[in-house]
Amino acid sequence: MAGEIYFATSNPHKLREAKGLFEAKGIPLKHFKFSHNEIRSDSPEEIAKEAVEAAYKELKKPVFTEDTGLFIESLNGFPGTYSGWVQKKLGCRGILRLLKGETDRSAAFQTSIAFHDGKGIRSFDGICKGKIADNEIGESGFGYDPIFMPEGHPQTFAQNIELKNKLSHRYKTLSKLSEFLLKAYF
Amino acid sequence: MAGEIYFATSNPHKLREAKGLFEAKGIPLKHFKFSHNEIRSDSPEEIAKEAVEAAYKELKKPVFTEDTGLFIESLNGFPGTYSGWVQKKLGCRGILRLLKGETDRSAAFQTSIAFHDGKGIRSFDGICKGKIADNEIGESGFGYDPIFMPEGHPQTFAQNIELKNKLSHRYKTLSKLSEFLLKAYF
Numbered sequence: 316m317a318g319e320i321y322f323a324t325s326n327p328h329k330l331r332e333a334k335g336l337f338e339a340k341g342i343p344l345k346h347f348k349f350s351h352n353e354i355r356s357d358s359p360e361e362i363a364k365e366a367v368e369a370a371y372k373e374l375k376k377p378v379f380t381e382d383t384g385l386f387i388e389s390l391n392g393f394p395g396t397y398s399g400w401v402q403k404k405l406g407c408r409g410i411l412r413l414l415k416g417e418t419d420r421s422a423a424f425q426t427s428i429a430f431h432d433g434k435g436i437r438s439f440d441g442i443c444k445g446k447i448a449d450n451e452i453g454e455s456g457f458g459y460d461p462i463f464m465p466e467g468h469p470q471t472f473a474q475n476i477e478l479k480n481k482l483s484h485r486y487k488t489l490s491k492l493s494e495f496l497l498k499a500y501f
Numbered sequence: 502m503a504g505e506i507y508f509a510t511s512n513p514h515k516l517r518e519a520k521g522l523f524e525a526k527g528i529p530l531k532h533f534k535f536s537h538n539e540i541r542s543d544s545p546e547e548i549a550k551e552a553v554e555a556a557y558k559e560l561k562k563p564v565f566t567e568d569t570g571l572f573i574e575s576l577n578g579f580p581g582t583y584s585g586w587v588q589k590k591l592g593c594r595g596i597l598r599l600l601k602g603e604t605d606r607s608a609a610f611q612t613s614i615a616f617h618d619g620k621g622i623r624s625f626d627g628i629c630k631g632k633i634a635d636n637e638i639g640e641s642g643f644g645y646d647p648i649f650m651p652e653g654h655p656q657t658f659a660q661n662i663e664l665k666n667k668l669s670h671r672y673k674t675l676s677k678l679s680e681f682l683l684k685a686y687f
Contacts, residue, residue, distance in 0.1 A: 352540045355586075393590040397583060400541075404579040405599065413591065413598050 318432075318500045321378040323349035323370035328457060329381060329485070336489050342496055347374050357395055359384050360438055363429035371431040377500075379430040379492060383485060385459050387447060388421040389414065398459065407451050407462045420446040422463065424484040428492050437495065441487030455479070504618075504686045507564040509535035509556035514643065515567060515671070522675050528682055533560050543581055545570050546624055549615035557617040563686075565616040565678060569671060571645050573633060574607040575600065584645065593637050593648045606632040608649065610670040614678050623681065627673030641665070 322333050322344055330346055337344040347370060354365045359382040366380040384396040390413060394401035401409070414420060424443045429436055444466045451461040453473025460472035465482050472479040480486060508519050508530055516532055523530040533556060540551045545568040552566040570582040576599060580587035587595070600606060610629045615622055630652045637647040639659025646658035651668050658665040666672060 352542075354538045355541060356538075390595070391590045393587075393595075395590075397586070400583070401579075404577045404581075409576070409579075409599055412601065413595055415598065415601075 318377055319343065319345055320496060320500070321345045321347040321370075321374060321376055323347040323351075323366070323374070323378050323380050325350050332485060333381075333489055336486065337493055340493050340497065342493055342501060347378055349373070349380075353382070357392065359396055359425050359427035360429070360440065362396055363427045364436055364438060367429040367431045367436060371433065375433070377430070377432040379428050381426060381428045381485070381488070383424065383426040385463070386423050386425060387414070389417050389419045402458050407459060410447065410459070410462060411450065414447055420448075422447050424459075424463065426484040426488040428488045430492060430495075439488050439491040439495070441484040441489075441491065443482055443484040443487070504563055505529065505531055506682060506686070507531045507533040507556075507560060507562055509533040509537075509552070509560070509564050509566050511536050518671060519567075519675055522672065523679055526679050526683065528679055528687060533564055535559070535566075539568070543578065545582055545611050545613035546615070546626065548582055549613045550622055550624060553615040553617040553622060557619065561619070563616070563618040565614050567612060567614050567671070567674070569610065569612040571649070572609050572611060573600070575603050575605045588644050593645060596633065596645070596648060597636065600633055606634075608633050610645075610649065612670040612674040614674045616678060616681075625674050625677040625681070627670040627675075627677065629668055629670040629673070 322330060324330055334344050349370050351366050351369050353362050356362050362382040363380045370378045370380055385398045386392045386395050422445055426441045428439045445464050448462045448464050448471050453461050453471045455476035456473045456479055462471060464471050468478060508516060510516055520530050535556050537552050537555050539548050542548050548568040549566045556564045556566055571584045572578045572581050608631055612627045614625045631650050634648045634650050634657050639647050639657045641662035642659045642665055648657060650657050654664060
């Protein structure tokens with residue numbers, strides 16, 4: 316069945332990233348302008364699943380939602396699923412202050428996607444491990460990109476946007492979803 | 502009309518504080534064990550109002566909810582309505598790190614209560630202005646008490662719990678609610 320797939324999001328960056336990847340694989344992607352008061356939870360998967368139930372209820376067509384967080388180990392997972400809000404309040408500078416003098420700088424980005432086609436919900440995860448740099452470096456990307464260095468690379472995402480596009484949590488998760496959709500729907 | 506008033510909360514500290522104050526005024530207070538996924542918002546008032554709608558829907562009796570946040574000026578209002586979650590992740594130590602070297606240490610606690618009696622919602626606010634201390638001081642209370650000094654006082658809430666009981670945002674808001682209830686219901 317060739318279907319219409321909707322991405323329920325209010326974030327234009329995320330929409331653009333998904334459109335690029337889907338269209339390269341021949342999957343038409345539509346935008347469902349969706350503004351939803353997401354639940355409070357420490358799990359991106361839980362947040363995406365709750366949101367996709369609400370989105371499907373409204374749209375009644377195959378739709379997916381996405382939630383991403385940056386989890387810093389020595390900060391007990393902070394800022395986690397509140398990463399967007401914390402970025403607005405404290406910026407990368409706040410994270411660097413919290414980690415001043417800290418030797419364990421391990422962190423991971425996690426993206427979860429939940430897809431609902433009326434029959435049920437399927438979820439997909441992508442993780443990108445790395446560490447928090449000592450300073451903000453680089454100009455590309457957005458959010459925490461200037462302080463996040465993926466594992467095995469000496470550069471931040473903001474220094475090397477191609478690296479981000481290939482390694483990122485969101486890219487990995489969108490790829491898993493698109494592979495699933497190609498098999499199931501197209 | 503002498504009525505039954507319920508406090509919808511899952512927090513035993515908050516319940517105890519409200520019971521003490523209400524019973525001293527002759528208002529019987531019952532507990533509605535309520536676990537609700539509160540909305541994401543920077544406004545304690547909005548959070549309390551949304552929660553009380555859900556609580557009333559379930560209970561169908563006069564009920565109130567409460568939301569409290571600590572708003573630090575130089576941190577753009579962080580941790581705000583996420584104060585409980587931030588306390589778990591970063592503790593008072595994290596707040597002190599974020600403010601290291603900062604001369605503007607102004608902060609305010611805000612409590613909002615929303616009361617629903619089936620006819621409509623009334624909300625009450627209480628604010629306690631103060632500043633963030635340079636270190637954690639004192640043993641009483643909980644949460645941010647060891648680093649919060651109310652305006653005009655050289656001690657933290659954790660050093661002087663009587664001060665907290667008399668000056669606090671929550672005490673002020675509960676007092677306003679109890680005065681309203683005494684006039685309207687008892």
